[in-house]
Amino acid sequence: MLNRRGLIGASLVGSTLLGAKASGAEATTKLDGPCVISTWDFGVAANQAAWAVLSKGGRALDAVEAGARVPEQDLKNHTVGRAGYPDRDGHVSLDACIMDAQGNCGSVAALEHIAHPISVARRVMEKTPHVMLVGAGALQFAIEQGFPREELLTPESKAAWEAWKTDAKYAPKANIENLDYRSTTGQFGTPGGAGNHDTIGMLAIDAQGDIAGACTTSGMAWKMRGRVGDSPIIGAGLYVDNEVGGATSTGVGEEVIRNVGSFLVVELMRQGRSPEAACREAVERILRKKPHAKDFQVGFLAVNKQGEVGAWAIQSGFTYALCDGKRQDLLLPGKATYQVG
Numbered sequence: 487m488l489n490r491r492g493l494i495g496a497s498l499v500g501s502t503l504l505g506a507k508a509s510g511a512e513a514t515t516k517l518d519g520p521c522v523i524s525t526w527d528f529g530v531a532a533n534q535a536a537w538a539v540l541s542k543g544g545r546a547l548d549a550v551e552a553g554a555r556v557p558e559q560d561l562k563n564h565t566v567g568r569a570g571y572p573d574r575d576g577h578v579s580l581d582a583c584i585m586d587a588q589g590n591c592g593s594v595a596a597l598e599h600i601a602h603p604i605s606v607a608r609r610v611m612e613k614t615p616h617v618m619l620v621g622a623g624a625l626q627f628a629i630e631q632g633f634p635r636e637e638l639l640t641p642e643s644k645a646a647w648e649a650w651k652t653d654a655k656y657a658p659k660a661n662i663e664n665l666d667y668r669s670t671t672g673q674f675g676t677p678g679g680a681g682n683h684d685t686i687g688m689l690a691i692d693a694q695g696d697i698a699g700a701c702t703t704s705g706m707a708w709k710m711r712g713r714v715g716d717s718p719i720i721g722a723g724l725y726v727d728n729e730v731g732g733a734t735s736t737g738v739g740e741e742v743i744r745n746v747g748s749f750l751v752v753e754l755m756r757q758g759r760s761p762e763a764a765c766r767e768a769v770e771r772i773l774r775k776k777p778h779a780k781d782f783q784v785g786f787l788a789v790n791k792q793g794e795v796g797a798w799a800i801q802s803g804f805t806y807a808l809c810d811g812k813r814q815d816l817l818l819p820g821k822a823t824y825q826v827g
């Protein structure tokens with residue numbers, strides 16, 4: 487079980503356990519062999535589900551799908567998948583994408599009534615000539631594929647929405663992923679808040695050295711109906727290039743889309759930057775264009791072909807989970823341009 491001490495402890499042992507090497511101010515965490523990384527505290531449990539696939543010699547693609555399904559079905563997680571906070575009209579609408587080592591990808595956006603959008607995204611990739619299906623068409627496809635149609639708005643999420651409607655302000659709150667998750671799981675006793683966004687981005691390397699990624703979210707709570715964030719956009723919320731590595735993002739998706747963030751991180755790694763340096767440059771590109779974005783949160787997480795991992799966020803508070811054959815429960819704080827709190 488993780489606790490605040492566990493987080494700090496993990497960050498200290500992580501470097502030796504996983505072999506950090508210092509290069510200037512930068513430290514690189516390297517994972518060995520098959521491995522999986524993902525965003526936020528709830529990434530630990532998701533990684534373990536992915537590890538169950540990877541440790542048996544399974545494919546990275548199967549691993550990231552299995553991993554992403556964990557927060558999708560976690561009723562305490564507002565909001566990836568079921569139990570996600572709704573849009574301002576009370577509709578839970580989900581975004582997800584998946585990408586494999588061959589450059590195949592699939593995506594769904596503004597999908598309602600289906601608890602596992604990541605699996606629908608995979609079907610889009612494997613069963614259609616398209617990359618992306620949205621809204622009513624995505625729902626129709628999911629039902630044709632045999633996914634059950636469900637009511638995803640839980641009583642708890644409905645109550646949060648009713649409470650939000652009293653002042654109905656749309657104000658994304660930095661790090662709500664952890665604040666809210668920790669308050670509902672009781673892990674940290676950190677005060678929760680009117681939760682408003684939450685995403686898992688996951689990247690895995692399998693025993694063949696192939697990389698795959700997945701990203702799934704209910705997006706920003708209280709968003710406008712029809713709003714789509716970065717998470718289902720290939721190149722924004724997720725990108726994988728099997729020659730180079732993969733990247734994923736979390737936070738205010740509009741800022742990530744404007745900069746095609748995950749593609750940028752992968753291209754910077756291709757040019758020789760470490761995962762951390764690439765994530766940092768992608769964050770700083772957002773800030774250079776829009777200095778007031780410092781009040782938002784955006785975090786990038788990346789792994790290169792050698793298993794080196796790095797992350798960077800606008801604000802402190804971002805965390806990411808790592809898992810390989812040596813350790814399956816590591817959680818590290820993301821470095822950030824601005825320290826808050």
Ligand code: SD4
Pocket residue numbers: 663683684685703704705706714715716717735736737738739740
């Ligand atoms: C979005 N990027 O819909 C997502 C939200 C998110 O952590 O990542 N929250 O904009």
